[in-house]
Amino acid sequence: MHWFDRLSRQLAAAPEVQTTRRGMLKGVGAAAVAAPFASPAAAYAKNSIKGRRAFSVCLNCVNAAHREYVADNRNIKKFFARYGKKPKLTAVQSAALASQLAGNRSAYIQDVNACRTGPACAPSLPPLPPTGVTGTTTCPPGTAPCPGGGDAIATCCYGGDACCVCGNVNGGYICCAGVIGCMCC
């Protein structure tokens, strides 16, 4: 079974992805419970949870592609191990291996791009508008400002996400998971 199908099944079976960011998710969840009537805070916490979960799914997808790629190349090294400490190779054999290595890399790039442009890393959270009183706009806690026109803050992205200039969206910005950079635009 291809890793992408395996990953899809795992995610279907356990929609709440277990990651090292679990503690952070709990923290945000608790904040939402602590202030159930503060609707902006609750909305922020809810979005933040969504954001972290989306980040985890994306990260898992990219990590799985990388693991698969390293395993493919490790198999090539295992091939050599059969020939002892000082392996030798003919030109015909090396041509076959060169083909395999190029193919592995090509498949890896396609897998990573499938993660980036597919549902795993699709931008699920729109940027947040800045808050604050006139003249002193700030971003909500846990988010970072994207540069705006002049000194103004245009939008805010969740921490760790990249502010990406994206011409085809309203506001001109999109927030992409840091691990994938601005390729989700």
Added chain:
Amino acid sequence: MADAGAAEIKSLLDTPSASLAELMIALATALSAAQQDDNATVPPSTFSTISALGTYYRNLGNSVRSIRTSSSAKGQVLEALTQLEAGLAGLSKGLREGTSDDATADLTAAQQQSAQANKQLARANSALS
């Protein structure tokens, strides 16, 4: 019956090389060390290894070229080695292009060129017997 030149070319192709194996292991190792960044960046040593592999095939081609034979398989061997060099150049280019669509196209082309070279070398090797 193959002539002496054909036998010499066949011997060159059939003699396994430790340095060639070392280079391929180095390449597999370097490619495995690709970073999980935006460009899946590989270590700089990858490119020098690919370059060394290209030099190996070029030298092999020069050795084959200097051998006199009436066998038409010599031409096939030279063609395959040139194709193999082109495949390595494509691999190098594809690696420099990161994770772009161009990279995928170049890497796939490199894969096909190397596979084609492998088949042609094997065919020519049989014809040299």
